[in-house]
Amino acid sequence: MNAIEPRTDLQDEASLQLDANGKLRHLLTLKGLDKGLLIDMLDDAEGYLTAPGSQPARSRVLAGRTVANLFFEASTRTRASFDLAGKRLGADVLNLDVNTSSRKKGESILDTIYTLEAMQVDVMVVRDASAGVPAYIARHVLDHVSILNAGESDVSHPTQGLLDVLTIRQHKDSFENLAVAIVGDIRHSRVAMSTSQALTTLGVGELRLISPAVLAPDPESVPGAIISDNLKEGIRDADVVMALRIQRERIGNLDGIPGIDEYFANFGISHESMMHAKPDAIVMHPGPMNRGIEIEGSLADGPRSVITRQVTNGVAVRMAVLDRVGKTMAAR
Ligand code: CP
DSSP states (O other), X not given: OOOOOOOOOGGGHHHHTBOTTSOBOOBOOSTTOOHHHHHHHHHHHHHTOOOTTSOOOOXXXXXXXXEEEEESSOOSXXXXXXXXXXXXXXXXXXXOOGGGSGGGGTOOHHHHHHHHHHTTOOEEEEEESSTTHHHHHHTTXXXXXXXXEEEETTTBOHHHHHHHHHHHHHHSSOGGGOEEEEESOOTTOHHHHHHHHHHHHTTOSEEEEEOOGGGOOOGGGSTTOEEESOHHHHTTTOSEEEEOOOOGGGOXXXXXXXXXXXXXXXXXXXXXXXXXXXXXXXXXXXXXXXXTTTBOHHHHTSTTBOHHHHHHHHHHHHHHHHHHHHHHHHHO
């Protein structure tokens, strides 16, 4: 596949995603996103949730629009939920099979994008292993097209960040009084980045990022966070504990990464390690999970776990984001 242009203007992403009237046109990052807009999207997502066992919420807000899912990296949750979200809002949804697409014949990503634009695609949902791809595409599409970042290298996964803070908001009273511990491979995790950014914008009391030293983040990428390699101290009296898997697909050299047993003993979220968190602490995981490595299976399936709730919220959040960019489109 063709290389993209160097990423030179990261700081412009937050402003690039708003149109001239300050409305959301693209969702590229949660960094720098206005707190009011973030809360509005969480409120909108709540409106797309229905009681368990009842039919999912539907609307025709995207009737006549076309959404294309372009996943140049593997996905279950994000891809399936964008697919369902688009259909439940009345859009035509195209899931491009990247493995049989002409990108395999050397077509550039922009030629793929221009081809879909010519087919009157309105929204492109993009996941890619390279940093900068969603913003790069956003800078090249026609004025009426929206780009939604569905996972960008180790940089950003904004809809995951939204669904994570929505899930926390549903279980806890106020962000200001919360201690949130994110545990695992922070360095390579776009989820850690976006969820941390959302929590910071919402004024979380304490954000703790816990990992083996070799998987610790660059402190400048997470201003204000407490970075620790001590699980027991890191989750002490935490209200929320989120486990992350080791992102092996983004780690070139596995030297220094603890083996499975050592990792689980020192960084695994288990019934035993959760004894250090608050008694009412919730357990989260963005998925996919590696049971017995970063999380004990019976804890993930138990009453403290809100992992399936995260998945449910993922559809609602993606409906809220699609709805919002659809309304921005309609107002043009
Ligand atoms: N959490 C998440 O992004 O999962 P998928 O890779 O399955 O989409």
